[in-house]
Amino acid sequence: EAQVTQNPRYLITVTGKKLTVTCSQNMNHEYMSWYRQDPGLGLRQIYYSMNVEVTDKGDVPEGYKVSRKEKRNFPLILESPSPNQTSLYFCASSFSRGNEQFFGPGTRLTVL
């Protein structure tokens, strides 16, 4: 089944404790992206990747890192999480720009 998976689905952590949210797709998509969803703000892009080893900042990259060492995986790293990073995070992938983005199920992160 074609899908985007994210882990964990729920995470409660404390300020400053490094964490990684994994994202994997099995559709051989080149474009992958991370978004955060906050009430009233819609989805805002954090980082995106056009292909392996090619990443770039989205609209809200501060406090986040990503890597794209393999085509299927695009982990999101929070080196030192802060409470303002409490949010619902979505990973998405597509063949390229302009194509439908397939979204993962989301990761709800709470930073205390």
Place this chain on the structure above:
Amino acid sequence: AQSVTQLDSQVPVFEEAPVELRCNYSSSVSVYLFWYVQYPNQGLQLLLKYLSGSTLVKGINGFEAEFNKSQTSFHLRKPSVHISDTAEYFCAVWPAGNKLTFGGGTRVLVKP
């Protein structure tokens, strides 16, 4: 910078009544346009998209949208809604760059 405005944050509507969700964007150059739907506690899925060609686009579940270049709008419509259409709807714009920008979302609540 690209911006997407969804003019209504919430739209209550009675079952079997029509609904229109408004979306305006700021780009003056060629763009790709999308509508996504998010059902409660789920990820996003594509309703429809406009890449080029006919300005009236038909999507899944009886939804359609009309692209108006002069008004930079991409309004979503459904002639008769069902209870199952209760969800949040997001307009998204993908301009010439690589950043997909979402609107703030419109919550549709269908009442019996």
